[in-house]
Amino acid sequence: MKFRKVHPWVILFRSKRKRRFTLLAAVLTLFVSAGFVLYQPLMVASGFTSHQICSETFVSGLDPEQVYDERVKPEGAIGLVSHLIHFNVDREKREVTTTIAGLYKTQAVYGEEMGCLLVQKPEDVNLAADAKLNSPVRPPDSLAPEIAGPGVAETSNELLRTAVDRAFTEPKNQPHIRTKAIVVVKDGKIVAERYAPGIGVNTPLLGFSATKSITNALIGILVRQGKLDIGQPAPIAAWQNEQDPRHKITLDDLLRQTSGLALKQTSSGFDPASRLIYLERDMAGFAEEAKLTTVPGTRWAYTDGNYILLSRIIRDAVGGRGPDVKDFAQRELFGPIGMKHVTLEFDATGTPNGANSMLASARDWAHLGLLYLNDGMVGIDRILPKGWVKYSSSQTLNTGYGAGFWINQETSGKAPYGLPWGMHHVPRDAFFALGHMGQFVVIVPSQHLVVVRLGVSHYSDGFIAGADRLVADVIAALQQDGVH
Incomplete structure (x- = not known):
């Protein structure tokens, strides 16, 4: 056998070429792997941008650039890629499109009857427009008395005015407070309110997870009507086999966040809840x-x-379609309690996003608070079942959570995202709806008081300390003025 003699330089060249090929392959593999790993969080960031700007531009009527700068850009790790984010607002089509580095494209479209919808399939673009055809003809009459006149309610209580103004005052150092609205209701009447520039008494504002308290109310109404039982297994078709361990999950488990489902929420973009x-x-x-x-x-x-599953249960119990949910919510909740400027948003299947996507005016949110302050009653009419408010504000395990509301309970348990439990300077009987970036509807039964605070506050404690101070200042101001 003959062996071909190869010059050492040829061997070295081939070796270097092989190393270069191996290195290139490794780089490409790393690049593809990184792209695969980062696909979900970058799509989530893009979707968050499209949806937030769409909702607050077309529902709230705010400036999209301001929404991006205040709401989106400082959110989590989005700031790290903000120079790569590009969004476009098409006012004629009423849609928002976002890309990151020219990739990860998402689109949100607006419809008058369903707010903004994230488009997952091309045919979803028409859903928002079609929803208008199924809207209720006339909203029901309100059972609730007016809590203020049409203009911003003025207060003669200087201490109260100072308390509210303090909650709008920006600190010397970041993060910003960016309070957008405050409404104080004492004994059923607004005694103080203030709004940021560009926002008024009728401006719908995003409640984020305060929406969960709306879902609590809708479930409560269905319980009062005898259509649901919180102690029974959740009526979800996929879980009806008694051999399925999820068959044991009750509505109470979903309301109290004790379902045990693998739906971890970290808001990192990598988590199942974000997906x-x-x-x-x-x-x-x-x-x-x-x-x-x-x-x-x-x-x-x-x-x-858990609250998305509750939202599907509501949808199925009232007719199975998005318009059915909207009609039910308007007829049984929003209309009777006096909520006039509400937009509950949906997914493409007609399930409302009862976890974190309802917009309502600050006064509307106050009406929700009054419903729970008054034990589920509006005048002589019962909206929520007897005992529902007590149930909703009762402690879940060793936490500061009830069932769709947070309670003012000090506990050794660990709150999500490292948030503190409760408000230490507010009466113990207080409970509250809480939403991301500082959305609060605080109910204080012992003071006959509801305080609504809405804003864009990127605080690591969820702005709980800020809300605590506001409510405590309001109570002190009212007491010193002789209003008890």
Whole structure:
């Protein structure tokens, strides 16, 4: 056998070429792997941008550049890629499109009857427009008395005015407070309110997770009507086999965030909860496929997923379509309690996003607070079942959470995202709806008081300390003025 003699330089060249090829392959593999790993969080960031700008531009009537600068850019890790984010607002088509580095494209479209919808399939573009055809002809008459006149309510209480003004005063150092609206209701009447420039008494503002308290109310109404039982297994078709461990999950477990489902929420973009809100066309369909991580009822774990499942249960109980939900909510809740400027948003299957996506005026949010302050009653009419408010504000395990509301309970348990439990300078009987970036509807039964605070506050404590100070200052001002 003959061996071909190869010059050493040729061997070296081939070796270097092989190394270069191996290095290139490694770089490409790393690039593809990184792209695969980062796909979900970047799509979530893009979807969050499209949806927020769409909702606050077309529902709230705010400036999209301001929304991006205040609401989106400082949010989580979005600032790290903000120089790569490009969004376009098409006012004629009423849609917002976002890309990151020219990729990760998302689109949100606006319809008058369903707010903004994240488009997951091309045909979704028409859903928002079609929803208008199914809207109720006339909203029901309100059962609630007026809590103020048409203009901004003025106060003669200087201490109260100072308390409200302090909550609008920006600190010397960042992060910004950016309070957008405050409404103080004492004994059923607005005694003080203030709004940021460009916002008025009728401006719908995003409540984020304060929306969960609306879902609590809708479930309560269905319980009063005898259509649901919180102690029974959740009526979700995929769980009806008694051999399925999820069959044991009750409505109470979902309301109290003790379902045990693997729907972890970190708001990092990598988590399942972020995926179901921003990447799934059928949010509840995704959530109902989650496996169990713990026995239902034994461990508290906060997640939007539980309230998306409750939202699907509401949808199915009232007719099975988005317009049915809207009609039901308007007829049984929003209309009777006096909420006039409300937009509840939906996914493409007609399931409302009852976890974190309803917009309403600050006065509307105050009407929700009054419903719970008055034990679920509006005048002589019962909206929520007897005992529902007590149930909703009762403690879940060793937490500061009730069932759709946070309670003013000090506990050794760990709150989500490292938030503190409760408000230490506010009466213990207080409970509150809480939303991301500082949305609060605080109910203080012992003071016959409701305080609404809405804003864009990127605070690590969820702005709980700020709300605590506001409510405490309001109570002190009213007491010193002789109003008890």
